[in-house]
Amino acid sequence: MSKVIPEITLNDGVTLPAIGFGTYKLKGNEGVNAITSGIDDE
DSSP, rough: OOOOOOOEOOTTTOOOEEOOOOOOTTTTTHHHHHHHHHHOOO
């Protein structure tokens, strides 16, 4: 089964995947580590 990630189209025509990591409350090193871990492809 493949999952489809919804996309949002910006005013200039660029599309972005509609995903979030739920990191808006994180600050400092905790936030940096969570975001880095979320986008790390290893």
